[in-house]
Amino acid sequence: MPHEVKGVVATGKGAPVAIQTVVVPDPGPGEALVSVQACGVCHTDLHYREGGIGDNFPYLLGHEAAGLVEAVGPDVTGLEPGDFVILNWRAVCGQCRACLRGRPWYCFATHNAAQKMTLTDGTPLAPALGIGAFADKTLVAAGQCTKVSPAIKPEVAGLLGCGVMAGLGAVLNTASVTRGDSVAVIGCGGVGDAAILGASLAGARKIIAVDIDDRKLNWARQFGATDTVNSASADPVEQIRALTDGNGADVVIEAVGRPETYTQAFYARDLAGTVVLVGVPNPQMRLDLPLLDVFGRGGTLKSSWYGDCLPARDFPMLVDLHLQGRLPLDKFVSETIALDSVEEAFAKMQRGEVLRSVVLL
Ligand SMILES: NC(=O)c1ccc[n+]([C@@H]2O[C@H](COP(=O)([O-])OP(=O)(O)OC[C@H]3O[C@@H](n4cnc5c(N)ncnc54)[C@H](O)[C@@H]3O)[C@@H](O)[C@H]2O)c1
Ligand SMILES: [Zn+2]
Numbered sequence: 574m575p576h577e578v579k580g581v582v583a584t585g586k587g588a589p590v591a592i593q594t595v596v597v598p599d600p601g602p603g604e605a606l607v608s609v610q611a612c613g614v615c616h617t618d619l620h621y622r623e624g625g626i627g628d629n630f631p632y633l634l635g636h637e638a639a640g641l642v643e644a645v646g647p648d649v650t651g652l653e654p655g656d657f658v659i660l661n662w663r664a665v666c667g668q669c670r671a672c673l674r675g676r677p678w679y680c681f682a683t684h685n686a687a688q689k690m691t692l693t694d695g696t697p698l699a700p701a702l703g704i705g706a707f708a709d710k711t712l713v714a715a716g717q718c719t720k721v722s723p724a725i726k727p728e729v730a731g732l733l734g735c736g737v738m739a740g741l742g743a744v745l746n747t748a749s750v751t752r753g754d755s756v757a758v759i760g761c762g763g764v765g766d767a768a769i770l771g772a773s774l775a776g777a778r779k780i781i782a783v784d785i786d787d788r789k790l791n792w793a794r795q796f797g798a799t800d801t802v803n804s805a806s807a808d809p810v811e812q813i814r815a816l817t818d819g820n821g822a823d824v825v826i827e828a829v830g831r832p833e834t835y836t837q838a839f840y841a842r843d844l845a846g847t848v849v850l851v852g853v854p855n856p857q858m859r860l861d862l863p864l865l866d867v868f869g870r871g872g873t874l875k876s877s878w879y880g881d882c883l884p885a886r887d888f889p890m891l892v893d894l895h896l897q898g899r900l901p902l903d904k905f906v907s908e909t910i911a912l913d914s915v916e917e918a919f920a921k922m923q924r925g926e927v928l929r930s931v932v933l934l
Pocket of ligand 2: 615616617618636735736839
């Protein structure tokens with residue numbers, strides 16, 4: 574029997590999101606029905622509702638979620654009703670070209686379970702990042718459910734499902750930051766602060782937080798930033814160089830997703846340093862850099878999708894570190910809200926008032 578639940582739907586470019594009734598089918602082979610307990614409001618959800626990711630409206634938003642498995646499809650093994658899981662948007666398939674080459678964090682598999690959810694008139698919903706979890710229940714591929722210790726609070730656990738993992742992983746997995754490195758992070762929202770926390774965990778010696786909002790810089794210090802730069806009033810490239818003996822940082826994380834901040838990251842790194850682009854640009858954005866500088870400065874220019882994470886490897890490990898008091902993930906939760914407050918949470922995010930608003934269901 575399909576389930577009718579409330580969900581947060583973006584109906585058209587720029588239109589405010591609305592609660593609508595969503596029809597969630599029972600799980601078929603390879604699928605799991607999850608009763609969502611918490612789902613964070615990520616900037617990527619706002620990108621969807623602004624039309625920055627595609628034009629497949631209506632979208633069922635929400636993708637940073639944790640919950641309890643309610644039912645599994647007939648052939649599903651290793652997952653059963655009652656399991657506490659974090660939903661992931663990288664269910665590694667083990668069979669695609671990337672997996673077979675031993676690089677499963679680039680797994681190309683797409684999972685269509687969540688696309689079976691519809692409005693009551695049968696209109697298909699496009700689920701954000703193949704998840705669609707601003708809803709009481711969601712239908713996902715069983716591999717999108719990563720079991721973790723139920724001792725962690727759902728509103729904290731869910732954040733590992735996207736933004737916090739993206740930031741931690743950009744530093745720990747993509748840039749392989751290690752003891753003694755200098756790291757600058759441009760854009761200190763939930764993703765950037767997670768990068769700062771990751772740099773601190775990895776033993777970086779200097780961690781420079783850059784943002785245009787002093788409130789964000791104050792929060793960044795709580796996650797381990799050793800220095801802060803307000804780039805609305807000072808040139809971040811000059812400041813980062815000054816803070817690193819004139820050299821630039823070993824690693825610069827761009828967590829905004831704009832050409833000007835990428836350019837700052839490019840020039841604020843040390844010669845032969847590393848830039849990691851985590852922020853998501855929109856399709857109109859262009860980058861203009863002297864090719865000679867790309868050549869002459871050497872080093873590594875990378876992008877990080879989902880922190881190059883492997884959910885089955887990384888989520889349980891990070892949950893354990895949190896439960897041991899070594900990873901204060903709870904600091905990312907600025908507020909918990911109801912399902913009907915997502916639009917308001919977008920506005921608070923745009924005004925810089927929150928790191929993460931998390932919907933509790
Ligand atoms: N690569 C991935 O896998 C992945 C995953 C999740 C989110 N993201 C992307 O990461 C980005 C950040 O997400 P978030 O949830 O932290 O967003 P957020 O809105 O909470 O944070 C963005 C931060 O950037 C700051 N900022 C804006 N313009 C700036 C500028 N010119 N210079 C310096 N700082 C500036 C803002 O003040 C804010 O603190 C978004 O583009 C999001 O889509 C990427
Ligand atoms: Zn996200």
